[in-house]
Amino acid sequence: MHLKLVDIHHSFVEGIEHAKVVNGVNLSLEKGEFVSIIGPSGCGKSTLFNLVAGLEIPMEGEILLNGQSVNGQRGHVSYMMQKDLLFPWKTVLENVLLGATVSKENVREAREEALSLFPLFGLEGYENNYPTVLSGGMKQRAALLRTFLHKKELLLLDEPFGALDALTREKMHEWLLDIWSQMQRSVLFITHSIDEAIFLSDRIYVLTPRPTAVLQEFNVELARPRTKEMTLSDEYLELKQKLMKALYR
Numbered sequence: 001m002h003l004k005l006v007d008i009h010h011s012f013v014e015g016i017e018h019a020k021v022v023n024g025v026n027l028s029l030e031k032g033e034f035v036s037i038i039g040p041s042g043c044g045k046s047t048l049f050n051l052v053a054g055l056e057i058p059m060e061g062e063i064l065l066n067g068q069s070v071n072g073q074r075g076h077v078s079y080m081m082q083k084d085l086l087f088p089w090k091t092v093l094e095n096v097l098l099g100a101t102v103s104k105e106n107v108r109e110a111r112e113e114a115l116s117l118f119p120l121f122g123l124e125g126y127e128n129n130y131p132t133v134l135s136g137g138m139k140q141r142a143a144l145l146r147t148f149l150h151k152k153e154l155l156l157l158d159e160p161f162g163a164l165d166a167l168t169r170e171k172m173h174e175w176l177l178d179i180w181s182q183m184q185r186s187v188l189f190i191t192h193s194i195d196e197a198i199f200l201s202d203r204i205y206v207l208t209p210r211p212t213a214v215l216q217e218f219n220v221e222l223a224r225p226r227t228k229e230m231t232l233s234d235e236y237l238e239l240k241q242k243l244m245k246a247l248y249r
């Protein structure tokens with residue numbers, strides 16, 4: 001799996017005007033990489049994900065997956081949108097199976113696989129409960145399980161932990177990295193948190209305000225597995241400072 005965005009431009013029609021949102025974005029993701037995208041609020045991050053997922057068609061540029069243009073094509077990524085809510089009238093199991101059901105995969109097989117993953121996602125025993133009984137972290141893990149069950153090698157995660165408290169969020173980081181290393185998927189991750197981006201990623205793209213483009217790209221040289229102690233290292237703090245400079249310049 002190799003994803004490449006080549007000079008992507010995109011606008012939305014607002015009244016009779018075209019409002020430019022994406023202004024020549026170039027970025028890439030290699031197989032197995034964890035790459036974060038960080039940028040000012042409203043700069044166009046979710047729009048970029050919608051373009052990669054084929055929900056929007058770029059006005060200019062190419063989205064290449066393994067060298068093939070996938071502009072406007074759907075079904076090649078697992079996408080967890082920012083407001084990826086669970087349906088309150090469906091059980092947790094029914095909710096996580098939604099993607100599999102919609103795409104008409106073998107339902108029984110998907111069900112068995114989902115059940116086998118409940119412990120790993122910390123949801124064991126809640127299969128037949130309704131989402132109202134889940135904590136915030138558990139709801140996000142259920143939405144993530146639904147995304148993982150889509151089975152695409154590339155995962156797009158749009159601020160999956162944005163609504164969680166700091167402590168739950170930190171626990172989710174370690175948990176997500178653990179899952180990611182076990183499941184061998186490539187992740188493109190949107191966040192507003194510099195710490196989250198550094199802790200999770202191999203690389204980080206900092207975007208400019210709207211109309212957005214890549215301002216700067218950073219490599220995260222910290223070893224894996226990542227530990228909380230690393231967040232106090234000189235390497236970590238230096239990178240954090242550089243990212244802050246880029247973001248708040």
Ligand SMILES: Nc1ncnc2c1ncn2[C@@H]1O[C@H](COP(=O)(O)OP(=O)(O)OP(=O)(O)O)[C@@H](O)[C@H]1O
Nearest residue numbers: 012013021039040041042043044045046047048210
């Ligand atoms: N379908 C649409 N039609 C018109 N304008 C849109 C549409 N989708 C997004 N926009 C506009 O594009 C801009 C970028 O929105 P987008 O959601 O991509 O930003 P974002 O960086 O993900 O924001 P946030 O950080 O707040 O999540 C915003 O000004 C938004 O109003």
